[in-house]
Amino acid sequence: MSAEKISILIADDHKLIRETWTFILNSDARFKVIAECSNGDDAIEIAKAQRPNIVLMDINMSPTTGIEATQQIRKVSPATKIIGVSMHSQPAYAKKMLSIGARGYVTKNSSREEMIKAILEVHGGNKYICDEVKNIISEQLLEENQAPSINLLSEREIQIIRLIKQGSSSKEISTELNISLKTVEVHRHNILKKLNLKNTASLVNFINNSAIDLV
Structure with a gap:
């Protein structure tokens, strides 16, 4: 059957x-x-x-x-x-x-x-x-698992990330590093681009979740 x-x-x-x-x-x-x-x-x-x-x-x-x-x-x-x-x-x-x-x-x-x-x-x-x-x-x-690498950043960009992590504004960063506000903004743009991040919020999230000590 x-x-x-x-x-x-x-x-x-x-x-x-x-x-x-x-x-x-x-x-x-x-x-x-x-x-x-x-x-x-x-x-x-x-x-x-x-x-x-x-x-x-x-x-x-x-x-x-x-x-x-x-x-x-x-x-x-x-x-x-x-x-x-x-x-x-x-x-x-x-x-x-x-x-x-x-x-x-x-x-x-x-x-x-x-x-x-x-x-x-x-x-x-x-x-x-x-x-x-x-x-x-x-x-x-x-693609999601290909995490952005901190190694792509220059020494100056690492300095800026440290200051962002501490809560510094672009104006405070320009004063701290003795560079123009426009230069800070250019660095911030380049950091986002290198790390494939969309905005400052995602950058802060990346910094806070990064296994690398940026302080």
Whole structure:
């Protein structure tokens, strides 16, 4: 006796995409596309009536978006697992979908193999984020971990940072170091640029959290 097929609803406002995925998935003995629709409202009604195992949810539909439809389907058919599908590879979209109850996220650049893997993983109780989004998240984490180095600063810039840490204003720094106010401002600008910081607040935060003793 063969295992029961995984039932799938495809919600996407592009007819060609719906037809393509229906053909691909129905060609695989493990899956059965039980319905397809072009908007979020229909997706909610079909999910409520047919309780599919999986919904492939285009997040960019209108007027009811895939995000709104996901929230509603989670209420009317809690056992249905939703995979967000989008042209957007920004991690923020994936995080949003997962935060409202979706179990997976793939982009429209994903391969057939990756979509099938996502369906099987999510159906099996796991979460799945496609490689494209995971790679961007990894790159962002690497950039965040590349902490600005104090070694990039000149001796004069280190002096200025010490005085900023002590709470001195630009005017007080110019008096202390016997340099013009304009020169102090130029140094402060260069310090921010070298340390890849946006403003004085982030500089103060960097100084206070720095493992290097600047006093």
